[in-house]
Amino acid sequence: MSSIFRKITKLFTYDVGIDLGTANTLVNIKDQGIVLREPSVVAVKGEKVLAVGDEAKRMLGRTPGSVVAIRPLKDGVIADSEITEQMLRYFIKKSTSRYYFCKPRVLVAIPSGITEVERRAVRDAASRAGAREVHLIEEPMAAAIGVGLPVQEAAGNMVVDIGGGTTEVALISLSGIVYSRSVRCAxxxxxxxxxxxxxxxxxxxxxxxxxxxxxxxxxxxxxxxxxxxxxxxxxxxxxxxxxxxxxxxxxxxxxLSEQLNTIVDAVRTTLERCPPELAADLVDRGIVLAGGGALLRGLDKLLHEQTGLPIHIAEDPLSAVAEGTGKTLQELDFFVNATYSG
Ligand SMILES: Nc1ncnc2c1ncn2[C@@H]1O[C@H](COP(=O)(O)OP(=O)(O)OP(=O)(O)O)[C@@H](O)[C@H]1O
Ligand SMILES: [Mg+2]
Known part of the structure; x- marks a missing residue:
């Protein structure tokens, strides 16, 4: 009986994880995995949206006077709320067409350094774009879960997520962020x-x-x-x-060297703030790099030279955060009550 009930509720509820990035947006549906990955770009003419995602990116810098290709996120946060909402609505709809009769619960990954006002903007955009409930998770936590780090252990894990807008450096232990630093340089x-x-x-x-x-x-x-x-x-x-x-x-x-120095400095500062026991863990575990920036040639070598720690590049750096939202959705009910929920 209860299993039938569960099956029916499952038909009417579904959970979606979104990595709303400055450069790329990824949608991960619980039990299905990543179903959409497109650039966070919208082409508009006056008030009208002409294209979103891949199609809009092709137009960037090549549009006739009246058409503008907009990237609604800047430095990891919403710069244009109206356009972000339209983009989210389009992506949610595109990736969930077979569930048209119900609204999803949505888990959005946000940079760790953002203000209360910026968080509110993400919540509002997601609800207006059709979410029934909105939950937030900090990107470095999602990235760490996504790459399979043992975040629940009482041991130090360090993730560096270099995206389009922000570089997030986080030290994680016992499912919490011990210290994090977000620089708007990526x-x-x-x-x-x-x-x-x-x-x-x-x-x-x-x-x-x-x-x-x-x-x-x-x-x-x-x-x-x-x-x-x-x-x-x-x-x-x-x-x-x-x-x-x-x-x-x-x-x-x-x-690139000046910007790369800023990124290296952010990592070094985080290491300096690291409590000694956790620092000791990092000597063996090293640092995991995620985000598209992790693909820059030789970044692992530079960071190794500057920190002396082992550096591991995530298997698929561009998907780490979205993978992490997917895994977190599996435990959303628990997560909603946990301390790190937004
Ligand atoms: N092979 C590569 N070498 C260097 N950089 C790359 C490579 N591939 C992608 N990138 C860069 O990675 C960035 C996009 O990464 P990602 O999708 O992780 O960012 P995002 O999550 O959208 O941004 P953010 O997390 O800052 O909001 C872009 O700046 C892109 O140019
Ligand atoms: Mg990102």
């Missing part, structure tokens, strides 16, 4: 420093997408065994015409 800032470098050095104006492309194709944090080159197209600021220049990976590393 993938976007790395792209920006490539844009300024190209302007300064070559008088070449390049767009955000080109900058990201350079970072992904030849960017690095540590000298490479074999250095790389790449042809970059942009607009010559003096002649005003399209131009191509060839750049080397050494130059890109130089362009």
């Amino acid at each position: 993938g976007d800032e790395l792209d920006d420093s490539i844009i300024s470098y190209m302007r300064r050095t070559y008088n070449l104006m390049i767009g955000e997408r080109t900058a990201e492309d350079i970072k992904i194709r030849i960017g690095s944090a540590y000298p490479l065994e074999k250095e790389l080159t790449m042809d970059v197209k942009g607009r010559d600021l003096v002649a005003g015409l399209p131009k191509t220049v060839t750049i080397r990976s050494e130059e890109v590393r130089e362009a």
Whole structure:
């Protein structure tokens, strides 16, 4: 009897985990896994939304005057609430079409450093986008759970999540965040420093997408065994015409170095604040890197050199937070009562 009841309730309720990121949004449905991953971009014309996600990203920087491609999150938090809500509504709908007759419970991952007002904005956007209940989880906690760290143990675990907008460094023990630090310096800032470098050095104006492309194709944090080159197209600021220049990976590393130092400093500060017993645990366990930024070549080597600790890159850094929301949904009822619920 009770099992029939459970089956029926299951038909009418479902749980969705969302990694609402500055660069990418991922949706994880309980018992199904990650069903959607798309860029957090919306193309609008006046008041009207023309495209969301992949389709909108293709338009970034290439839109005719009246169409604007907006990234509604900046530095990990909501910069445009109206557009965030529309984007969330679209993503929830797209990933859950077969459940149209009920509203989901939603668990959203948020940066650890955000203010009460910023939390409220996430809750409001999610409820207006169709959530029946909204719960929040801090991104580094979700990332740690996602990569399978033993967060419940009484031992220190450290996660560094380098996303598009923020780098979050967290020390976790006994299912709680002992200390965390969030710096608004991550993938976007790395792209920006490539844009300024190209302007300064070559008088070449390049767009955000080109900058990201350079970072992904030849960017690095540590000298490479074999250095790389790449042809970059942009607009010559003096002649005003399209131009191509060839750049080397050494130059890109130089362009990224200041931002990378900020990230390294955030890790070192967290280590300095670490209680001695937990610091001792890290000597063996090391640090886990997650978020898209973890894919930057040689970042593990740089962090190893600067901290002396073993560095592990998550198996799928871009999915860690979303995986973590999925695993947390399995225990949502417990989680709702736990101390770290938002
Ligand atoms: N191979 C790569 N090398 C370097 N950077 C990469 C690579 N692949 C993706 N990235 C960068 O990772 C970032 C996106 O990562 P991710 O999806 O984890 O961010 P996010 O969760 O949307 O952002 P946030 O958590 O800050 O809100 C982008 O800046 C992207 O350029
Ligand atoms: Mg993220």
